[in-house]
Amino acid sequence: MPASLDKFFPLRPARVHEVCGPSATAFAALACARTAGPLLWIYESWPAERLNPLGLAAFFDPARLLVAECRDQTDCLATAEEALKDGAVALVLAEISRPLNLREGRRLQLAAKAGGATGLCLIPEGMGSNAAETRWRCAPVCDPVHDRGEGADSTRMRWEIIKNKSGTLGFWDVRWDPAARRLDVVSPPGE
Amino acid sequence: MFDGIQRRVVSMWFPRLASDRALRAYPVAGPFALTLKQKNAERVHCLNAVAEALGLHRGMPFADARAFCPDLQSRPADPRGDARLLATLARWAGRYCPWVGLEGEDGLVLDITGAAHLMGGEAALMADLGARLERAGFAAWLGLADTRGAAWALAHSGGGIAAPGDQGRALAGLPVAALRLDDDTVTALQRLGLRRIGDLEAAARGPLARRFGAEVLARLDQAMGRLGEPVAPLPEPPHYGDRLSLPDPIGRVEDVMAGTARLLEALCARLLAREMGARRLCLTLRRVDRGSQQVELRLAAPLRDPARILPLFRRGVEAADAGFGIDQLRLEATQVEPLPARQLSTRAGGLQDGGRLDDLITRIGTRIGLENIQRFLPADSHIPERAFQIAPAAWSRPEGAWAPPRPRPLRLFPPEPLVGQGAEPPARFRWRRLSLSTARATGPERIAPEWWFEDEAWARGLRDYWRVETHQGRRLWLFHTPQVPGWFVQGEFA
Numbered sequence: 172m173p174a175s176l177d178k179f180f181p182l183r184p185a186r187v188h189e190v191c192g193p194s195a196t197a198f199a200a201l202a203c204a205r206t207a208g209p210l211l212w213i214y215e216s217w218p219a220e221r222l223n224p225l226g227l228a229a230f231f232d233p234a235r236l237l238v239a240e241c242r243d244q245t246d247c248l249a250t251a252e253e254a255l256k257d258g259a260v261a262l263v264l265a266e267i268s269r270p271l272n273l274r275e276g277r278r279l280q281l282a283a284k285a286g287g288a289t290g291l292c293l294i295p296e297g298m299g300s301n302a303a304e305t306r307w308r309c310a311p312v313c314d315p316v317h318d319r320g321e322g323a324d325s326t327r328m329r330w331e332i333i334k335n336k337s338g339t340l341g342f343w344d345v346r347w348d349p350a351a352r353r354l355d356v357v358s359p360p361g362e
Numbered sequence: 363m364f365d366g367i368q369r370r371v372v373s374m375w376f377p378r379l380a381s382d383r384a385l386r387a388y389p390v391a392g393p394f395a396l397t398l399k400q401k402n403a404e405r406v407h408c409l410n411a412v413a414e415a416l417g418l419h420r421g422m423p424f425a426d427a428r429a430f431c432p433d434l435q436s437r438p439a440d441p442r443g444d445a446r447l448l449a450t451l452a453r454w455a456g457r458y459c460p461w462v463g464l465e466g467e468d469g470l471v472l473d474i475t476g477a478a479h480l481m482g483g484e485a486a487l488m489a490d491l492g493a494r495l496e497r498a499g500f501a502a503w504l505g506l507a508d509t510r511g512a513a514w515a516l517a518h519s520g521g522g523i524a525a526p527g528d529q530g531r532a533l534a535g536l537p538v539a540a541l542r543l544d545d546d547t548v549t550a551l552q553r554l555g556l557r558r559i560g561d562l563e564a565a566a567r568g569p570l571a572r573r574f575g576a577e578v579l580a581r582l583d584q585a586m587g588r589l590g591e592p593v594a595p596l597p598e599p600p601h602y603g604d605r606l607s608l609p610d611p612i613g614r615v616e617d618v619m620a621g622t623a624r625l626l627e628a629l630c631a632r633l634l635a636r637e638m639g640a641r642r643l644c645l646t647l648r649r650v651d652r653g654s655q656q657v658e659l660r661l662a663a664p665l666r667d668p669a670r671i672l673p674l675f676r677r678g679v680e681a682a683d684a685g686f687g688i689d690q691l692r693l694e695a696t697q698v699e700p701l702p703a704r705q706l707s708t709r710a711g712g713l714q715d716g717g718r719l720d721d722l723i724t725r726i727g728t729r730i731g732l733e734n735i736q737r738f739l740p741a742d743s744h745i746p747e748r749a750f751q752i753a754p755a756a757w758s759r760p761e762g763a764w765a766p767p768r769p770r771p772l773r774l775f776p777p778e779p780l781v782g783q784g785a786e787p788p789a790r791f792r793w794r795r796l797s798l799s800t801a802r803a804t805g806p807e808r809i810a811p812e813w814w815f816e817d818e819a820w821a822r823g824l825r826d827y828w829r830v831e832t833h834q835g836r837r838l839w840l841f842h843t844p845q846v847p848g849w850f851v852q853g854e855f856a
Binding site for chain 2: 219220221234238241310312
């Protein structure tokens with residue numbers, strides 16, 4: 172039995188974390204929901220896949236969100252470092268498209284410590300930096316029981332912590348309740 | 363009035379200012395009129411010389427003018443543009459003397475006392491003025507006299523120059539209407555047989571004042587120079603700029619920043635006095651080799667606090683190339699916005715936090731461009747791509763009211779086709795090289811295209827959206843187009 176999720180999930184403040192997997196966006200949205208104050212989401216301008224604020228509205232108020240559209244990865248990292256160091260936003264989310272080297276990861280980590288803001292990098296699978304505080308892998312899981320009535324959708328996900336600098340690893344099945352704004356840990360489905 | 367100094371005043375009258383302006387932009391041959399809607403009827407606002415010669419006059423209904431003159435061409439008038447043009451002409455007239463004021467809506471008045479010799483005398487000045495205006499395409503009548511009233515009278519009765527001290531004789535033969543009186547007074551004076559200014563001068567003042575009030579005599583005295591009438595020049599537009607020249611060239615970043623700090627102090631004091639805030643600042647560093655470097659700063663919010671602006675310059679100053687040294691700094695607020703004084707609030711999340719966030723936006727904006735820092739604003743549309751707008755954060759305020767009618771995906775992408783048939787979601791399909799099978803499908807939600815927009819992406823017509831949960835876990839937003847059958851994926855849920 173893994174330890175309680177509460178020890179890990181409101182992400183440790185003033186550190187940079189990483190998340191990968193198909194549900195990384197949902198994980199990031201939940202991290203936003205658990206943070207008070209302004210948020211900054213940094214992405215590159217080229218991908219055709221876009222954030223949908225109407226989808227984010229089920230997790231947190233998009234009025235708190237600022238987005239920065241950068242030309243390339245270098246600008247993304249520089250913007251993230253500037254925002255983390257300043258500390259005016261509570262959570263900085265950066266979409267990463269190439270592997271970070273140790274220096275880049277360490278710079279972000281130092282900036283987060285200096286400014287007191289939390290960072291979360293959305294990385295492609297296997298492209299993390301060794302400097303990250305924790306790394307998560309998130310994937311959606313088919314919910315066999317659909318007990319919340321018609322019209323409600325399941326948001327069941329498997330969260331796996333695959334790297335942790337100051338703690339143990341573990342995995343949890345979670346579900347977001349948009350009406351109650353609550354994150355439920357559910358037991359894994361039986362075999 | 364100054365004693366012993368002979369004042370000389372030029373009055374300029376543009377009888378056809380509005381039509382001259384319109385015809386300068388797009389010349390027209392033949393009769394031409396500008397129309398303005400007054401009291402619910404189109405009336406002639408201004409005419410060109412040809413139309414005036416045909417007997418049309420200002421203020422007549424436009425329909426009548428068309429009846430008199432079938433080939434009359436017309437455009438709508440723009441009185442505000444005319445006022446701007448007059449202000450421009452006033453600025454231009456500053457080449458003759460510094461003391462230029464407006465005279466009504468279609469005239470200028472110049473106090474050329476002591477300035478005429480610079481242009482080679484009064485006659486040469488008048489000839490130059492007339493020639494330049496004619497070349498620019500403006501009809502102008504010019505009058506020159508000792509007083510503003512006399513110059514006005516001369517300009518409005520054909521133009522002319524009254525020699526110093528001679529306005530009494532120059533004006534004697536002019537009609538009383540040249541005294542800037544209203545129409546009723548002019549008619550009443552004419553009924554009394556006082557048709558010319560000379561007649562008015564000769565008449566007894568007491569009965570005139572009793573009958574017409576002080577106005578007639580005041581206008582007469584102003585024209586004759588017995589009563590002063592100043593020319594009020596236009597105010598200079600405020601200039602938000604300053605410069606610092608250095609005896610020796612400097613090159614270190616700290617020195618340049620120290621110089622910038624001094625300039626900012628002065629600039630911000632000026633901004634504060636006028637309750638303005640800078641939105642865009644330009645720092646010009648002039649080097650000893652006469653080259654110059656510009657550091658431009660665009661701010662996320664109007665600002666006039668030197669302590670907050672100064673650190674924002676550091677990045678640009680560090681990037682500038684000092685060469686052999688910088689010997690002049692010039693700081694200018696190229697764009698300013700009103701910034702009224704605000705009450706400080708101690709409420710949490712009040713002014714201070716907003717200021718910090720604005721500074722961060724500015725700082726990031728110097729790197730990636732201020733318009734690339736954006737926020738989402740709700741929009742009133744059912745089309746998923748148009749249900750929100752993206753606005754630059756520096757020029758918008760956050761708005762609430764995010765209430766999607768139904769669950770919406772977290773990510774949207776351009777529709778990706780699937781292999782599938784029928785109106786129900788396919789039981790098995792391949793998407794992005796994944797083999798997926800449908801576990802649960804919720805829908806359909808029909809969304810119709812907005813026909814008033816031409817949108818290529820919606821060329822297939824209606825869409826029936828389905829939320830599909832797969833056995834493999836992925837939760838996708840599929841749609842079916844019943845009019846041109848086909849299945850697509852457009853988004854992914856949490």
